[in-house]
Amino acid sequence: MALLEVRDLHVAYGKIEAVKGISFEVEQGQVVTLIGTNGAGKTTTLRTISGLLRPAAGRIMFDGKTIQNTPAHQIVSMGLAHSPEGRHIFPRMTIEENLLLGAYLRKDAAGIAEDVSNAYSMFPILGERRSQAAGTLSGGEQQMLAMARALMCRPRLLMLDEPSMGLSPIMMKQIMDTITQLKSSGTTILLVEQNAQAALSLADQGHVLEVGRIALSGRGADLLHDEQVRKTYLGEE
Template sequence: MLDVSGISVYYGNIAAVKDLSLQVEQGEIVTLIGSNGAGKSTTLRTISGLLKPRSGNIVFDGRKIEGMPAHDIVRLGLAQSPEGRRIFPRMSVAENLDLGAYLRNDKEGIAEDQERMLELFPRLRERIAQKAGTLSGGEQQMLAVARALMARPKLLLLDEPSMGLAPVLVDVIFATIKRIREAGTTVLVVEQNARAALSVADRAYVLESGSIKLSGEARALRNDPEIAKAYLGG
């Protein structure tokens, strides 16, 4: 579904991502793990069209998308829940969900999907008329994911979904990621919490200083002593 081939991304003269390649197959959960500053968020922002690579190719669902405007990439079926949630704080939960569907005009389908999001995240139903800025951190993260899903993506990009959350909410978020995949959406998740990410992913890539250091089945990487020492605290 996604084939990223040899992309390099620069901020000025500084290379944030160097000759990076990764693949995501339909129906998978793939995770990109690494320390802070490794280039994980830059990679997702480039895939979703917010940044342009200096070199390399990105093919999504059979179409080259590098350099394509971000809203056109969303229209093709790729949506991102960004790092830091980026919800619209002065708008209600319902209005934030509506904005996730801004490229759609199927009112019945939008209403059905909003109901599906409220079933997936029952806390949002309780807060539906509340201003998003008054939600807790965990609730804001749920809203950010639900808003991205309102675009009905084939591929969902999640950038640091567990950032700043209590352990019990981290478990809720990652259990929900599994349910999202079970409902038919492919997922690429960037995450500093390597233990949580590797527990739900099928495959993983380890990013270090802008380059892929290791890749393989998530279960194998979870049991790799080098990975355990560097990312899992043991």
């Protein structure tokens, strides 16, 4: 059984349907990516899975339980972490406070302290600036913080929404390397990206979204070499 199973999901903002019946699965230990242009419904899908939006129809199963009507805070406690688009760090709190809030639902002080130091060894820059206000970090560092914070609840599935958005090429590479690293340590990831090249080259499974529907699905490497994908998303003639 897949860890996350999305069946015929419809999501609407008022009368406008942003997601028009998509279905996919994320297996334990996999990295699955949703790619597509602006307005394809990628972010809407993630926000619906994490409970910030309610679906108009369809079904979301996490670990065998139906969660489409579960409140957001309970979904987090089930082990589904969401690093939202635009990072949404707490700018006036210190880096350490941000990380501790990521572990808000946990009560094991020792485990939390261990995970904080893990986060610092994964992202040394965060450790150096632990008592600095998060809003003073650069965009790439803020993205690192957002990812580190999402990992603080020891998620069984990590959902990353556009982690490379607005970053310099060097930062983008660093973020993608981190995701590869997380993948090799066995973290299950659902990745939403506009940078199709980077996302597909590290994903086990990829889905191409077009105006609310899945247009194409396949193994990451296969999609990367698919002519249609190359033309539309990778800008090749």
